[in-house]
Amino acid sequence: MKITKDLYQSSLALLTDFYQLTMAYAYWKSGKAEQEAVFNLFFRKNPFQGGYTIAAGLDYIIDYCRNFRFDEADLEYLEEMQNSDGSPTFQKEFIEYLRNLDFSCDIEAVEEGTVVFPNIPIVKVKGPLIQCQLLETPLLNIINFQTLIATKASRITEAAKGQSVLEFGLRRAQGIDGALAASRASYIGGCSATSNVMAGKLFDIPVSGTHAHSWIMSFDSELEAFHAYADAFPDKCVFLVDTYDTINGVKNAIEVGKSLREKGKEMVGIRIDSGDLAYYSTIARDMLDEGGFPKAQIVASNDLDEQIITSLKIQDARIDIWGVGTKLVTAYDQPALGAVYKLAAIRKSSGEWEPKVKVSQQSIKINIPGDHDVVRFVKSGKALADMIYLTGNPVEKNNYVIIDPNDPTKRKKININGLEKDNLLKPIFEKGKKVYLRPDIHQIRENAKRNLELFDKAHKRLVNPHIYPVGLEEGLYNLRTDLVLKMKNYDE
Amino acid sequence: MKITKDLYQSSLALLTDFYQLTMAYAYWKSGKAEQEAVFNLFFRKNPFQGGYTIAAGLDYIIDYCRNFRFDEADLEYLEEMQNSDGSPTFQKEFIEYLRNLDFSCDIEAVEEGTVVFPNIPIVKVKGPLIQCQLLETPLLNIINFQTLIATKASRITEAAKGQSVLEFGLRRAQGIDGALAASRASYIGGCSATSNVMAGKLFDIPVSGTHAHSWIMSFDSELEAFHAYADAFPDKCVFLVDTYDTINGVKNAIEVGKSLREKGKEMVGIRIDSGDLAYYSTIARDMLDEGGFPKAQIVASNDLDEQIITSLKIQDARIDIWGVGTKLVTAYDQPALGAVYKLAAIRKSSGEWEPKVKVSQQSIKINIPGDHDVVRFVKSGKALADMIYLTGNPVEKNNYVIIDPNDPTKRKKININGLEKDNLLKPIFEKGKKVYLRPDIHQIRENAKRNLELFDKAHKRLVNPHIYPVGLEEGLYNLRTDLVLKMKNYDE
Numbered sequence: 001m002k003i004t005k006d007l008y009q010s011s012l013a014l015l016t017d018f019y020q021l022t023m024a025y026a027y028w029k030s031g032k033a034e035q036e037a038v039f040n041l042f043f044r045k046n047p048f049q050g051g052y053t054i055a056a057g058l059d060y061i062i063d064y065c066r067n068f069r070f071d072e073a074d075l076e077y078l079e080e081m082q083n084s085d086g087s088p089t090f091q092k093e094f095i096e097y098l099r100n101l102d103f104s105c106d107i108e109a110v111e112e113g114t115v116v117f118p119n120i121p122i123v124k125v126k127g128p129l130i131q132c133q134l135l136e137t138p139l140l141n142i143i144n145f146q147t148l149i150a151t152k153a154s155r156i157t158e159a160a161k162g163q164s165v166l167e168f169g170l171r172r173a174q175g176i177d178g179a180l181a182a183s184r185a186s187y188i189g190g191c192s193a194t195s196n197v198m199a200g201k202l203f204d205i206p207v208s209g210t211h212a213h214s215w216i217m218s219f220d221s222e223l224e225a226f227h228a229y230a231d232a233f234p235d236k237c238v239f240l241v242d243t244y245d246t247i248n249g250v251k252n253a254i255e256v257g258k259s260l261r262e263k264g265k266e267m268v269g270i271r272i273d274s275g276d277l278a279y280y281s282t283i284a285r286d287m288l289d290e291g292g293f294p295k296a297q298i299v300a301s302n303d304l305d306e307q308i309i310t311s312l313k314i315q316d317a318r319i320d321i322w323g324v325g326t327k328l329v330t331a332y333d334q335p336a337l338g339a340v341y342k343l344a345a346i347r348k349s350s351g352e353w354e355p356k357v358k359v360s361q362q363s364i365k366i367n368i369p370g371d372h373d374v375v376r377f378v379k380s381g382k383a384l385a386d387m388i389y390l391t392g393n394p395v396e397k398n399n400y401v402i403i404d405p406n407d408p409t410k411r412k413k414i415n416i417n418g419l420e421k422d423n424l425l426k427p428i429f430e431k432g433k434k435v436y437l438r439p440d441i442h443q444i445r446e447n448a449k450r451n452l453e454l455f456d457k458a459h460k461r462l463v464n465p466h467i468y469p470v471g472l473e474e475g476l477y478n479l480r481t482d483l484v485l486k487m488k489n490y491d492e
Numbered sequence: 493m494k495i496t497k498d499l500y501q502s503s504l505a506l507l508t509d510f511y512q513l514t515m516a517y518a519y520w521k522s523g524k525a526e527q528e529a530v531f532n533l534f535f536r537k538n539p540f541q542g543g544y545t546i547a548a549g550l551d552y553i554i555d556y557c558r559n560f561r562f563d564e565a566d567l568e569y570l571e572e573m574q575n576s577d578g579s580p581t582f583q584k585e586f587i588e589y590l591r592n593l594d595f596s597c598d599i600e601a602v603e604e605g606t607v608v609f610p611n612i613p614i615v616k617v618k619g620p621l622i623q624c625q626l627l628e629t630p631l632l633n634i635i636n637f638q639t640l641i642a643t644k645a646s647r648i649t650e651a652a653k654g655q656s657v658l659e660f661g662l663r664r665a666q667g668i669d670g671a672l673a674a675s676r677a678s679y680i681g682g683c684s685a686t687s688n689v690m691a692g693k694l695f696d697i698p699v700s701g702t703h704a705h706s707w708i709m710s711f712d713s714e715l716e717a718f719h720a721y722a723d724a725f726p727d728k729c730v731f732l733v734d735t736y737d738t739i740n741g742v743k744n745a746i747e748v749g750k751s752l753r754e755k756g757k758e759m760v761g762i763r764i765d766s767g768d769l770a771y772y773s774t775i776a777r778d779m780l781d782e783g784g785f786p787k788a789q790i791v792a793s794n795d796l797d798e799q800i801i802t803s804l805k806i807q808d809a810r811i812d813i814w815g816v817g818t819k820l821v822t823a824y825d826q827p828a829l830g831a832v833y834k835l836a837a838i839r840k841s842s843g844e845w846e847p848k849v850k851v852s853q854q855s856i857k858i859n860i861p862g863d864h865d866v867v868r869f870v871k872s873g874k875a876l877a878d879m880i881y882l883t884g885n886p887v888e889k890n891n892y893v894i895i896d897p898n899d900p901t902k903r904k905k906i907n908i909n910g911l912e913k914d915n916l917l918k919p920i921f922e923k924g925k926k927v928y929l930r931p932d933i934h935q936i937r938e939n940a941k942r943n944l945e946l947f948d949k950a951h952k953r954l955v956n957p958h959i960y961p962v963g964l965e966e967g968l969y970n971l972r973t974d975l976v977l978k979m980k981n982y983d984e
Contacts, residue, residue, distance in 0.1 A: 021701075026721050174667065200510070209510030
């Protein structure tokens with residue numbers, strides 16, 4: 001099966017917005033194609049009104065960049081594009097330039113599974129302007145979605161408080177890759193398994209599943225259907241009990257469970273997929289206990305998310321395993337992250353880096369200028385604050401002041417005595433060559449788990465979380481303010 | 493570029509829920525694998541609280557089914573699956589059965605671009621139980637998403653009232669195929685073009701785009717940036733005016749527009765991507781008109797959807813072209829359609845078809861039993877009602893009564909005198925062979941447009957639409973009621 005190989009490892013250079021290509025052409029025409037630039041990929045708000053975000057998608061980006069090239073069919077398509085007067089949109093020499101384009105950027109990125117916050121650069125791309133620009137759209141597509149889903153999965157597994165969460169979203173996911181990438185990100189975020197067999201095979205994720213209502217309906221009776229399933233999978237029986245009548249379904253499951261036990265086998269449990277899950281799970285638990293199956297597990301599904309799981313737990317629902325689909329893989333309550341990719345600095349012909357800001361009507365849309373980096377201060381295993389600072393500046397100090405980029409009155413002093421420092425951005429590509437050793441998906445999942453332990457539960461609360469401090473180092477804050485003021489007087 | 497070829501035309505047999513495979517195995521073990529069944533794919537509610545839905549995705553399904561097979565790598569993956577005791581999950585003989593599986597179903601489906609409603613079978617699959625079952629998840633994945641997005645695009649283009657809507661969603665879409673399939677469905681639903689170059693190339697959709705804020709920021713001044721862009725694309729200048737200050741941006745655009753005109757070229761327009769679009773578009777329009785550019789178009793973008801477009805139109809915003817991204821391609825306010833695929837009938841060993849219902853705790857979840865079909869009655873170019881009826885029954889009559897499946901008091905008499913009848917389900921595969929001639933994407937888009945004209949604007953209203961009548965033919969309604977009552981007494 002080579003679907004992801006073809007999806008992510010073959011030429012996807014045209015998987016970009018057309019304006020990246022028109023800009024590429026215009027950069028090339030203006031002699032700016034090779035001018036060096038720095039772009040940052042970041043988001044402005046944690047999703048789901050939450051207090052944290054789990055970075056994901058880097059592995060796809062590595063494949064994307066390693067295979068970044070225009071193949072002949074891509075070039076032919078561009079070559080045949082015409083203006084309204086029939087003249088070619090792009091000059092032949094530009095097509096030739098694209099044919100010879102060799103990926104040569106430096107890329108640094110936060111590792112997958114890392115807890116991140118607004119304004120932190122998740123990916124930083126430094127290199128020829130034209131290459132940085134062409135990468136914008138695919139990088140956003142990949143990081144936006146996988147980060148969103150890893151975060152959603154993390155919230156749902158937080159709500160499940162240690163119980164297994166299974167991802168069942170394929171049928172409602174947004175497209176084929178919307179499903180595959182969601183299965184991957186869900187596993188990173190804490191899910192135990194997926195129903196998506198292809199995702200299991202491609203990404204080495206455990207797969208899970210038993211039977212559907214159609215299985216029951218294809219027999220003359222539910223009891224007959226349960227028996228037939230038990231014959232096929234004596235060790236893996238999770239009976240779906242709500243095709244006709246949940247209570248009666250549990251009775252039938254117990255009956256078949258007993259006959260399995262006579263053969264030395266034990267039923268795994270039951271699944272309830274409709275109706276009042278708090279009510280039916282409690283009744284089912286009692287019936288199973290009284291029937292001699294205290295270890296049989298109850299799986300619940302049906303439009304679950306972190307809020308409903310929390311509510312069911314408050315109601316003392318007797319649920320052991322949570323099957324989560326639509327609401328997870330589409331991030332139903334906020335189906336897009338909204339990360340952006342902004343020019344932060346450009347190298348002048350003098351060789352000097354010039355920091356850049358976009359001044360928007362909306363203050364929150366003003367980016368952080370200059371080639372910058374981010375460090376996480378950790379004290380006794382707990383993250384204290386993240387500081388964004390100009391790369392190579394400031395030099396090592398004992399005391400820093402960090403300032404909230406959107407509120408100058410929110411400041412925090414940091415004395416680094418006794419603090420550990422974690423530089424979140426790791427080198428991934430240097431001049432186009434991969435220098436990063438990729439962890440496997442299980443290591444990434446572990447990384448997410450360990451990372452979450454760094455943060456106080458107040459930041460992980462599902463509703464009204466305590467805001468973790470992320471600030472600009474004072475020098476960077478002042479640079480940004482000066483630049484914005486300068487640009488606002490632009491006209492005067 | 494072979495991405496969709498590989499995505500949709502190669503072996504994707506494992507792109508399914510694991511329970512389809514466990515059920516397949518259990519069907520096979522029970523000797524039911526080849527038992528004939530009918531499944532229907534349908535949804536229960538129009539999305540977005542709307543009054544209609546545009547079917548899409550069939551073309552992908554055709555590719556999927558034509559290439560339905562387990563390849564050696566798939567089989568190897570399944571063969572290596574183990575139970576907890578180390579024994580293989582699937583018997584070798586079953587793996588062999590899958591190896592030789594040859595797609596042999598009948599498939600009927602509603603054509604892409606057709607206006608559909610709750611309970612209408614969009615796809616009907618008839619064939620060996622095991623094949624019908626394995627197809628469930630991929631069919632749902634494909635139809636759910638593309639139908640959702642085609643409908644969203646249709647609503648947005650309805651709101652734009654004939655003005656162009658451009659789809660710009662790639663960067664925020666849910667995965668790579670979440671973007672590609674969304675671009676395709678958006679075009680079907682009425683968008684004029686996409687920013688996604690790969691979608692343009694793969695699906696033959698017009699592409700569109702000019703430049704981003706980064707283009708402006710990479711120059712020393714906005715004016716310089718506009719001039720440089722005009723040099724590269726003298727015929728295609730849409731200047732993005734809000735990088736620093738929108739009003740000043742319009743001034744600069746006019747200045748560059750004048751210098752273009754001196755060279756015999758005409759600027760196309762400007763784009764505003766932030767701030768108050770009603771306010772700024774009105775000012776920009778006045779400035780452009782006074783500056784001698786009454787034909788320059790104003791493109792607006794920034795989190796637009798049908799509600800915001802409607803609101804901007806009410807405010808007399810002077811916008812000519814709408815760039816829509818995130819809210820369209822993720823169907824932001826309802827990111828999943830929720831279509832289901834249910835067993836409707838199964839062939840008994842006697843040769844007789846037995847209709848099947850699932851009786852849920854939630855009445856709306858009760859399916860329509862029996863092999864059924866749907867006809868649309870049309871009078872003088874206006875759709876009157878859709879009738880769902882048992883295939884081959886009733887025989888031709890002059891009068892029908894149709895009954896709302898969720899409310900027996902909602903009935904409608906239909907006298908067929910003077911009515912045209914449109915059988916919505918068309919044959920796509922017969923015994924696994926394709927019998928359907930596929931329209932191209934432009935024909936599909938036209939079909940959607942013509943289809944919408946069949947319906948009164950009351951059904952197309954964005955808020956509180958008038959409900960179009962879709963009912964069960966009386967005989968089918970009674971069959972369903974009888975079956976449900978029978979199943980509810982199941983235990984007695």
